Amino acid sequence: MKTNKKQFGIQLGLELVVYALLVGGYFFLVQRFLGDWLYELFAEKRRSYAAVAVLLMLGQGVVLELVTSFLLGLLERKSSR
Amino acid sequence: MTFPISNTHLEPALLVVIGFTVGVLGGFFGVGGSFLAGPALFAMGLPMNFVVGTDLSHILGKSIVAARRHRALGHVDLKLGVLMAVGTIVGVEAGAQAIERLKTKLSVDLYVGIAFTIVLLGISGIMAWEAIATSRAQKPKTKNKNTTKKPQDHSAFGHVPRWLKTLNWPPPFVDFPVSGIQRLSIWAVLMVSFTGGLFSGFLGGGAGYIRMPAMVYLLGVPTHIAVGTDLFEIVISATYGTVTHALKGNVDILIALVMHTGAAVGAQLGAVGTTFFSGPRLRAAFVPLPLIGAVLVIYGLLNGHHFK
Numbered sequence: 001m002k003t004n005k006k007q008f009g010i011q012l013g014l015e016l017v018v019y020a021l022l023v024g025g026y027f028f029l030v031q032r033f034l035g036d037w038l039y040e041l042f043a044e045k046r047r048s049y050a051a052v053a054v055l056l057m058l059g060q061g062v063v064l065e066l067v068t069s070f071l072l073g074l075l076e077r078k079s080s081r
Numbered sequence: 082m083t084f085p086i087s088n089t090h091l092e093p094a095l096l097v098v099i100g101f102t103v104g105v106l107g108g109f110f111g112v113g114g115s116f117l118a119g120p121a122l123f124a125m126g127l128p129m130n131f132v133v134g135t136d137l138s139h140i141l142g143k144s145i146v147a148a149r150r151h152r153a154l155g156h157v158d159l160k161l162g163v164l165m166a167v168g169t170i171v172g173v174e175a176g177a178q179a180i181e182r183l184k185t186k187l188s189v190d191l192y193v194g195i196a197f198t199i200v201l202l203g204i205s206g207i208m209a210w211e212a213i214a215t216s217r218a219q220k221p222k223t224k225n226k227n228t229t230k231k232p233q234d235h236s237a238f239g240h241v242p243r244w245l246k247t248l249n250w251p252p253p254f255v256d257f258p259v260s261g262i263q264r265l266s267i268w269a270v271l272m273v274s275f276t277g278g279l280f281s282g283f284l285g286g287g288a289g290y291i292r293m294p295a296m297v298y299l300l301g302v303p304t305h306i307a308v309g310t311d312l313f314e315i316v317i318s319a320t321y322g323t324v325t326h327a328l329k330g331n332v333d334i335l336i337a338l339v340m341h342t343g344a345a346v347g348a349q350l351g352a353v354g355t356t357f358f359s360g361p362r363l364r365a366a367f368v369p370l371p372l373i374g375a376v377l378v379i380y381g382l383l384n385g386h387h388f389k
Contacts, residue, residue, distance in 0.1 A: 027093060030338055031082075038334060039085045050327035053138055053334040054320055060338060061142030064345040065149070 026060075087131040087333040095125065100340035104143055104347020106370065115140065115286015116201055116370060118340070120377030124384070127336070129190040130180055134331030135340075136285035137322040142337075143344040144287065144319060148312040156309025158259040161302070164267065165274035165292075165310070166317040172278020173322045179283050181329055194382045197284050201371035201378070204290050209368045211298070260302045260310075273299055278318060282325075287315035290371060 041049035083090045099121045103114025115136050122132045151157055183189040250266030257265065277292030289311050296307040326332050 026342055027339055030335060035085065035335060042086050042330070046328055046330065049334075050324045050332075053327045053332055053337075054141065054323050056334060056338060057138055057142040057323065057341065058145060058320075060341055061145040061345065064142075064342070065146045 084333055084335050086335060087127060087135070089127050089131070089333070089336075091125055091127065091336065093339050096336060096339045097343035100139065100143075100343030101347040102343075103340075104344030106347075114143075114344075115281075115284065115288070116204070116290045116374040117377075119285045120197065120201075120374040120381065122336075123190075123194065123381035124377040126381075126384075127333075129193045130184055130331045131333050131336075133180055133193065133283070133285035134323070134326030134329070135333045135337050137281065137287075137319055137326055138332050138334060139337035139340045139344065140287050140315060141319040141323055142341040143347075144312050144315040146345055148309070148316050151309030151312055154309065156305050157313045158257055158302070158306050158310045159313070160255075161257050161260060161270065162310045162313040162317075164255070164270050165277075165314045168271035168274030169278035169281065169292075169314060169318040170321045172275040172280075173282035173318055174278075174325055175275075176279045176282020176284070177322070177325045177329060177331075180326075180331065191382065193284065194378050197378045198375045198382075200280065200284065200291070201375040204294070205368055205371040205375075208294065212368060257302075260300075260306050262301055265300065270300065274314070281318060281322060287311070287319060289315065 038049070038052070041052060082093060099118055103118040106114045106117065118139070119132050119136045122136065123129060127135070148157065180189060180193070183192050250268055253267050254264045255267055255270075256263050273292065273295045277288045277295065279288075280291050281288035292314075293307050293311045296302040296311065297304055302310065323332060327334075
Protein backbone atom coordinates (compact mmCIF):
# COMPACT_ATOMS: atom_id res chain seq x y z
CA MET A 1 0.00 0.00 0.00
CA LYS A 2 2.84 2.34 0.94
CA THR A 3 4.61 1.56 -2.36
CA ASN A 4 1.40 2.37 -4.28
CA LYS A 5 1.08 5.70 -2.50
CA LYS A 6 4.74 6.49 -3.16
CA GLN A 7 4.39 5.64 -6.86
CA PHE A 8 1.23 7.73 -7.06
CA GLY A 9 3.05 10.65 -5.42
CA ILE A 10 5.95 10.35 -7.85
CA GLN A 11 3.56 10.26 -10.81
CA LEU A 12 1.67 13.24 -9.50
CA GLY A 13 4.84 15.26 -8.92
CA LEU A 14 6.22 14.40 -12.35
CA GLU A 15 3.00 15.25 -14.12
CA LEU A 16 2.74 18.55 -12.29
CA VAL A 17 6.29 19.53 -13.27
CA VAL A 18 5.74 18.48 -16.91
CA TYR A 19 2.47 20.34 -17.14
CA ALA A 20 3.87 23.44 -15.45
CA LEU A 21 6.54 23.58 -18.17
CA LEU A 22 4.00 22.88 -20.89
CA VAL A 23 1.61 25.50 -19.57
CA GLY A 24 4.31 28.16 -19.69
CA GLY A 25 5.67 27.16 -23.10
CA TYR A 26 2.39 26.40 -24.74
CA PHE A 27 0.72 29.56 -23.48
CA PHE A 28 3.58 31.62 -24.92
CA LEU A 29 3.35 29.82 -28.28
CA VAL A 30 -0.43 30.02 -28.59
CA GLN A 31 -0.80 33.58 -27.41
CA ARG A 32 2.18 34.99 -29.32
CA PHE A 33 1.99 33.06 -32.57
CA LEU A 34 -1.61 31.87 -32.90
CA GLY A 35 -3.47 34.64 -31.05
CA ASP A 36 -3.74 37.14 -33.90
CA TRP A 37 -4.36 34.46 -36.51
CA LEU A 38 -7.17 32.90 -34.45
CA TYR A 39 -8.73 36.32 -33.90
CA GLU A 40 -8.69 36.99 -37.65
CA LEU A 41 -10.28 33.60 -38.32
CA PHE A 42 -12.93 34.31 -35.67
CA ALA A 43 -13.73 37.69 -37.18
CA GLU A 44 -13.62 36.79 -40.88
CA LYS A 45 -13.76 33.01 -41.48
CA ARG A 46 -16.03 31.57 -38.83
CA ARG A 47 -16.23 28.07 -40.42
CA SER A 48 -12.44 27.76 -40.51
CA TYR A 49 -12.30 29.02 -36.93
CA ALA A 50 -14.77 26.31 -35.82
CA ALA A 51 -12.73 23.58 -37.53
CA VAL A 52 -9.42 24.89 -36.15
CA ALA A 53 -10.93 25.14 -32.64
CA VAL A 54 -11.93 21.47 -32.67
CA LEU A 55 -8.59 20.35 -34.11
CA LEU A 56 -6.60 22.39 -31.60
CA MET A 57 -8.53 21.02 -28.63
CA LEU A 58 -8.39 17.40 -29.82
CA GLY A 59 -4.74 17.77 -30.76
CA GLN A 60 -3.80 19.31 -27.43
CA GLY A 61 -5.70 16.59 -25.55
CA VAL A 62 -3.99 13.75 -27.40
CA VAL A 63 -0.50 15.31 -27.42
CA LEU A 64 -0.53 16.11 -23.69
CA GLU A 65 -1.57 12.53 -22.91
CA LEU A 66 1.10 11.06 -25.20
CA VAL A 67 3.81 13.23 -23.64
CA THR A 68 2.90 12.26 -20.07
CA SER A 69 2.50 8.58 -20.98
CA PHE A 70 5.96 8.63 -22.55
CA LEU A 71 7.50 10.29 -19.49
CA LEU A 72 5.73 7.92 -17.10
CA GLY A 73 6.97 4.97 -19.17
CA LEU A 74 10.53 6.28 -18.84
CA LEU A 75 10.06 6.66 -15.09
CA GLU A 76 8.71 3.12 -14.71
CA ARG A 77 11.61 1.62 -16.70
CA LYS A 78 14.10 3.48 -14.52
CA SER A 79 12.41 2.42 -11.28
CA SER A 80 12.25 -1.26 -12.41
CA ARG A 81 16.04 -1.28 -12.92
CA MET B 82 -4.29 39.82 -19.81
CA THR B 83 -6.91 40.55 -22.46
CA PHE B 84 -8.24 37.71 -24.59
CA PRO B 85 -9.09 39.37 -27.93
CA ILE B 86 -11.77 36.98 -29.20
CA SER B 87 -14.11 37.56 -26.25
CA ASN B 88 -12.54 40.97 -25.48
CA THR B 89 -12.28 39.99 -21.82
CA HIS B 90 -9.51 40.53 -19.27
CA LEU B 91 -8.75 37.27 -17.40
CA GLU B 92 -5.82 35.96 -15.32
CA PRO B 93 -4.23 32.99 -17.20
CA ALA B 94 -2.88 31.35 -14.00
CA LEU B 95 -6.38 31.33 -12.54
CA LEU B 96 -7.69 29.72 -15.73
CA VAL B 97 -5.12 26.92 -15.35
CA VAL B 98 -6.14 26.38 -11.70
CA ILE B 99 -9.82 26.24 -12.66
CA GLY B 100 -8.94 23.82 -15.46
CA PHE B 101 -6.98 21.59 -13.07
CA THR B 102 -9.81 21.54 -10.53
CA VAL B 103 -12.51 20.64 -13.04
CA GLY B 104 -10.14 18.14 -14.64
CA VAL B 105 -9.85 16.19 -11.38
CA LEU B 106 -13.63 16.31 -10.93
CA GLY B 107 -14.20 15.29 -14.54
CA GLY B 108 -12.05 12.20 -14.30
CA PHE B 109 -13.36 11.32 -10.85
CA PHE B 110 -17.10 11.84 -11.22
CA GLY B 111 -17.45 11.40 -14.97
CA VAL B 112 -18.76 14.91 -15.42
CA GLY B 113 -17.24 17.68 -17.52
CA GLY B 114 -16.95 19.96 -14.51
CA SER B 115 -19.05 22.69 -16.12
CA PHE B 116 -21.02 23.08 -12.89
CA LEU B 117 -17.85 24.72 -11.55
CA ALA B 118 -15.93 25.86 -14.65
CA GLY B 119 -18.84 27.73 -16.20
CA PRO B 120 -19.81 29.62 -13.02
CA ALA B 121 -16.12 30.36 -12.30
CA LEU B 122 -15.61 31.86 -15.78
CA PHE B 123 -18.80 33.89 -15.38
CA ALA B 124 -17.70 35.14 -11.95
CA MET B 125 -14.36 36.18 -13.51
CA GLY B 126 -16.21 38.38 -16.00
CA LEU B 127 -16.59 36.30 -19.18
CA PRO B 128 -19.96 36.95 -20.88
CA MET B 129 -22.38 34.03 -20.52
CA ASN B 130 -22.57 33.20 -24.24
CA PHE B 131 -18.75 32.78 -24.26
CA VAL B 132 -18.92 30.84 -20.98
CA VAL B 133 -21.24 28.30 -22.62
CA GLY B 134 -19.27 27.88 -25.86
CA THR B 135 -15.77 28.04 -24.37
CA ASP B 136 -16.60 25.57 -21.61
CA LEU B 137 -17.94 23.12 -24.19
CA SER B 138 -14.76 23.35 -26.25
CA HIS B 139 -12.38 23.06 -23.28
CA ILE B 140 -13.96 19.78 -22.12
CA LEU B 141 -13.36 18.30 -25.57
CA GLY B 142 -9.61 17.93 -25.05
CA LYS B 143 -10.03 16.79 -21.46
CA SER B 144 -12.76 14.25 -22.13
CA ILE B 145 -10.81 12.46 -24.84
CA VAL B 146 -8.01 11.81 -22.32
CA ALA B 147 -10.36 10.72 -19.51
CA ALA B 148 -12.53 8.61 -21.86
CA ARG B 149 -9.46 6.69 -23.07
CA ARG B 150 -8.50 5.99 -19.45
CA HIS B 151 -11.97 4.74 -18.57
CA ARG B 152 -12.15 2.62 -21.72
CA ALA B 153 -8.88 0.95 -20.74
CA LEU B 154 -10.46 0.21 -17.33
CA GLY B 155 -13.51 -1.36 -19.08
CA HIS B 156 -15.88 1.38 -17.89
CA VAL B 157 -17.30 2.34 -21.30
CA ASP B 158 -20.50 0.88 -22.82
CA LEU B 159 -19.81 1.74 -26.48
CA LYS B 160 -23.26 0.70 -27.72
CA LEU B 161 -25.00 2.92 -25.16
CA GLY B 162 -22.56 5.80 -25.73
CA VAL B 163 -23.04 5.90 -29.51
CA LEU B 164 -26.84 5.72 -29.18
CA MET B 165 -26.85 8.49 -26.58
CA ALA B 166 -24.66 10.70 -28.78
CA VAL B 167 -27.52 10.92 -31.32
CA GLY B 168 -29.95 12.36 -28.78
CA THR B 169 -27.30 14.58 -27.26
CA ILE B 170 -26.33 16.22 -30.56
CA VAL B 171 -29.97 17.14 -31.26
CA GLY B 172 -30.24 18.51 -27.71
CA VAL B 173 -27.00 20.53 -28.00
CA GLU B 174 -28.25 22.22 -31.16
CA ALA B 175 -31.58 23.05 -29.49
CA GLY B 176 -29.70 24.62 -26.55
CA ALA B 177 -27.36 26.59 -28.85
CA GLN B 178 -30.34 27.95 -30.78
CA ALA B 179 -31.90 29.09 -27.49
CA ILE B 180 -28.68 30.99 -26.66
CA GLU B 181 -28.86 32.67 -30.08
CA ARG B 182 -32.41 33.84 -29.39
CA LEU B 183 -31.38 35.26 -26.01
CA LYS B 184 -28.32 37.01 -27.51
CA THR B 185 -30.54 39.06 -29.78
CA LYS B 186 -32.52 40.22 -26.73
CA LEU B 187 -29.35 41.06 -24.74
CA SER B 188 -30.59 38.96 -21.82
CA VAL B 189 -28.40 35.87 -22.13
CA ASP B 190 -26.49 36.47 -18.85
CA LEU B 191 -29.62 36.85 -16.75
CA TYR B 192 -31.67 33.96 -18.15
CA VAL B 193 -28.81 31.48 -18.41
CA GLY B 194 -27.53 32.56 -14.97
CA ILE B 195 -30.91 31.97 -13.34
CA ALA B 196 -31.36 28.64 -15.14
CA PHE B 197 -27.84 27.60 -14.11
CA THR B 198 -28.51 28.42 -10.44
CA ILE B 199 -31.81 26.52 -10.34
CA VAL B 200 -30.28 23.46 -12.02
CA LEU B 201 -27.24 23.40 -9.71
CA LEU B 202 -29.32 23.75 -6.53
CA GLY B 203 -31.74 21.07 -7.76
CA ILE B 204 -28.98 18.58 -8.60
CA SER B 205 -27.23 19.09 -5.29
CA GLY B 206 -30.48 18.64 -3.35
CA ILE B 207 -31.50 15.47 -5.19
CA MET B 208 -28.07 13.87 -4.85
CA ALA B 209 -27.86 14.77 -1.13
CA TRP B 210 -31.26 13.18 -0.56
CA GLU B 211 -30.24 10.05 -2.48
CA ALA B 212 -26.89 9.71 -0.71
CA ILE B 213 -28.49 10.02 2.74
CA ALA B 214 -31.30 7.58 1.87
CA THR B 215 -28.81 5.06 0.46
CA SER B 216 -26.48 5.22 3.46
CA ARG B 217 -29.46 4.76 5.84
CA ALA B 218 -30.66 1.75 3.86
CA GLN B 219 -27.19 0.18 3.98
CA LYS B 220 -26.49 0.78 7.70
CA PRO B 221 -27.86 -2.52 9.11
CA LYS B 222 -25.78 -4.50 6.60
CA THR B 223 -22.52 -2.69 7.39
CA LYS B 224 -22.88 -3.42 11.13
CA ASN B 225 -22.15 -7.11 10.47
CA LYS B 226 -18.36 -7.20 10.80
CA ASN B 227 -18.10 -10.84 9.73
CA THR B 228 -19.36 -10.17 6.25
CA THR B 229 -16.83 -10.82 3.49
CA LYS B 230 -19.01 -9.58 0.64
CA LYS B 231 -17.69 -6.81 -1.57
CA PRO B 232 -19.80 -3.63 -1.26
CA GLN B 233 -22.33 -3.35 -4.09
CA ASP B 234 -23.35 -0.23 -6.01
CA HIS B 235 -26.65 0.35 -4.18
CA SER B 236 -28.92 3.33 -4.75
CA ALA B 237 -32.02 4.56 -2.91
CA PHE B 238 -33.44 5.20 -6.39
CA GLY B 239 -32.86 1.58 -7.40
CA HIS B 240 -36.59 1.11 -7.97
CA VAL B 241 -36.73 3.91 -10.57
CA PRO B 242 -35.18 1.91 -13.48
CA ARG B 243 -37.64 -0.93 -12.71
CA TRP B 244 -40.53 1.56 -12.67
CA LEU B 245 -39.27 3.08 -15.93
CA LYS B 246 -39.42 -0.35 -17.57
CA THR B 247 -43.07 -0.79 -16.55
CA LEU B 248 -44.03 2.30 -18.58
CA ASN B 249 -45.35 1.55 -22.05
CA TRP B 250 -42.34 2.70 -24.04
CA PRO B 251 -42.69 2.25 -27.80
CA PRO B 252 -40.34 -0.16 -29.60
CA PRO B 253 -37.61 -0.76 -30.64
CA PHE B 254 -36.02 -2.27 -27.53
CA VAL B 255 -32.29 -2.88 -27.13
CA ASP B 256 -30.10 -4.89 -24.72
CA PHE B 257 -26.95 -3.32 -23.26
CA PRO B 258 -24.94 -6.31 -21.98
CA VAL B 259 -21.93 -4.26 -20.86
CA SER B 260 -24.20 -2.30 -18.50
CA GLY B 261 -26.21 -5.41 -17.58
CA ILE B 262 -29.44 -3.86 -18.96
CA GLN B 263 -32.00 -5.97 -20.80
CA ARG B 264 -34.76 -4.73 -23.10
CA LEU B 265 -34.60 -0.96 -22.75
CA SER B 266 -36.54 1.25 -25.16
CA ILE B 267 -34.37 3.35 -27.47
CA TRP B 268 -36.75 6.25 -26.74
CA ALA B 269 -35.89 6.17 -23.02
CA VAL B 270 -32.19 6.42 -23.89
CA LEU B 271 -32.82 9.21 -26.40
CA MET B 272 -34.98 11.12 -23.92
CA VAL B 273 -32.20 11.07 -21.32
CA SER B 274 -29.52 11.98 -23.86
CA PHE B 275 -31.59 14.76 -25.49
CA THR B 276 -32.20 16.34 -22.08
CA GLY B 277 -28.47 16.17 -21.29
CA GLY B 278 -27.66 17.69 -24.69
CA LEU B 279 -30.14 20.50 -24.17
CA PHE B 280 -28.49 21.41 -20.85
CA SER B 281 -25.08 21.11 -22.51
CA GLY B 282 -25.95 23.42 -25.40
CA PHE B 283 -27.72 25.94 -23.15
CA LEU B 284 -25.50 25.94 -20.04
CA GLY B 285 -22.18 24.73 -21.50
CA GLY B 286 -19.95 21.79 -20.62
CA GLY B 287 -20.88 18.17 -21.07
CA ALA B 288 -23.90 18.32 -18.71
CA GLY B 289 -22.59 15.19 -17.03
CA TYR B 290 -24.10 16.57 -13.81
CA ILE B 291 -27.51 15.73 -15.25
CA ARG B 292 -26.70 12.88 -17.65
CA MET B 293 -24.62 10.82 -15.23
CA PRO B 294 -27.28 10.73 -12.46
CA ALA B 295 -29.94 10.12 -15.14
CA MET B 296 -28.00 7.13 -16.47
CA VAL B 297 -27.62 5.69 -12.95
CA TYR B 298 -31.10 6.42 -11.58
CA LEU B 299 -33.31 6.33 -14.69
CA LEU B 300 -31.62 3.83 -17.00
CA GLY B 301 -30.07 1.65 -14.28
CA VAL B 302 -26.48 1.83 -15.54
CA PRO B 303 -23.88 0.93 -12.85
CA THR B 304 -22.12 4.07 -11.57
CA HIS B 305 -18.63 3.20 -12.87
CA ILE B 306 -19.97 2.32 -16.35
CA ALA B 307 -22.05 5.53 -16.31
CA VAL B 308 -18.92 7.56 -15.54
CA GLY B 309 -16.90 6.07 -18.43
CA THR B 310 -19.76 6.03 -20.95
CA ASP B 311 -20.67 9.61 -20.15
CA LEU B 312 -17.09 10.72 -20.80
CA PHE B 313 -16.99 8.81 -24.10
CA GLU B 314 -20.28 10.39 -25.12
CA ILE B 315 -19.09 13.87 -24.13
CA VAL B 316 -16.23 13.59 -26.67
CA ILE B 317 -18.78 13.21 -29.48
CA SER B 318 -21.27 15.78 -28.19
CA ALA B 319 -18.59 18.37 -27.26
CA THR B 320 -17.15 18.17 -30.78
CA TYR B 321 -20.54 19.07 -32.21
CA GLY B 322 -21.13 21.68 -29.50
CA THR B 323 -17.78 23.35 -30.18
CA VAL B 324 -18.51 23.58 -33.91
CA THR B 325 -22.03 24.96 -33.58
CA HIS B 326 -21.13 27.47 -30.82
CA ALA B 327 -17.96 28.56 -32.68
CA LEU B 328 -20.04 29.24 -35.79
CA LYS B 329 -22.35 31.36 -33.64
CA GLY B 330 -19.39 33.33 -32.18
CA ASN B 331 -19.57 31.88 -28.66
CA VAL B 332 -16.14 30.20 -28.38
CA ASP B 333 -12.89 31.84 -27.21
CA ILE B 334 -10.53 29.01 -28.08
CA LEU B 335 -7.53 30.76 -26.48
CA ILE B 336 -9.23 30.63 -23.06
CA ALA B 337 -10.21 27.01 -23.67
CA LEU B 338 -6.63 26.03 -24.57
CA VAL B 339 -5.18 27.67 -21.45
CA MET B 340 -7.79 26.04 -19.21
CA HIS B 341 -7.20 22.65 -20.77
CA THR B 342 -3.49 22.62 -19.93
CA GLY B 343 -4.51 22.36 -16.27
CA ALA B 344 -7.50 20.12 -16.97
CA ALA B 345 -5.45 17.47 -18.79
CA VAL B 346 -3.39 16.50 -15.76
CA GLY B 347 -6.39 16.76 -13.43
CA ALA B 348 -8.45 14.38 -15.59
CA GLN B 349 -5.79 11.67 -15.36
CA LEU B 350 -5.60 11.95 -11.57
CA GLY B 351 -9.38 11.91 -11.23
CA ALA B 352 -9.78 8.75 -13.32
CA VAL B 353 -7.34 6.90 -11.06
CA GLY B 354 -9.33 8.06 -8.01
CA THR B 355 -12.53 6.25 -9.08
CA THR B 356 -10.91 2.87 -8.37
CA PHE B 357 -10.69 3.71 -4.63
CA PHE B 358 -14.35 4.65 -4.03
CA SER B 359 -17.67 2.75 -4.27
CA GLY B 360 -20.83 4.15 -5.94
CA PRO B 361 -22.66 5.71 -2.94
CA ARG B 362 -19.48 7.31 -1.54
CA LEU B 363 -18.64 8.64 -4.99
CA ARG B 364 -22.10 10.24 -5.25
CA ALA B 365 -22.03 11.65 -1.70
CA ALA B 366 -18.75 13.45 -2.42
CA PHE B 367 -20.40 15.10 -5.44
CA VAL B 368 -23.13 16.84 -3.38
CA PRO B 369 -21.45 20.14 -2.31
CA LEU B 370 -19.86 20.88 -5.71
CA PRO B 371 -22.93 22.23 -7.58
CA LEU B 372 -23.63 24.47 -4.56
CA ILE B 373 -20.26 26.18 -5.04
CA GLY B 374 -21.16 26.66 -8.73
CA ALA B 375 -24.50 28.21 -7.78
CA VAL B 376 -22.80 30.68 -5.43
CA LEU B 377 -20.38 31.70 -8.23
CA VAL B 378 -23.23 32.28 -10.70
CA ILE B 379 -25.13 34.41 -8.17
CA TYR B 380 -21.92 36.37 -7.52
CA GLY B 381 -21.52 36.95 -11.29
CA LEU B 382 -25.14 38.08 -11.65
CA LEU B 383 -24.84 40.46 -8.71
CA ASN B 384 -21.64 41.91 -10.20
CA GLY B 385 -23.67 42.71 -13.31
CA HIS B 386 -21.59 41.22 -16.14
CA HIS B 387 -23.19 41.99 -19.44
CA PHE B 388 -23.33 40.38 -22.85
CA LYS B 389 -20.62 41.69 -25.21
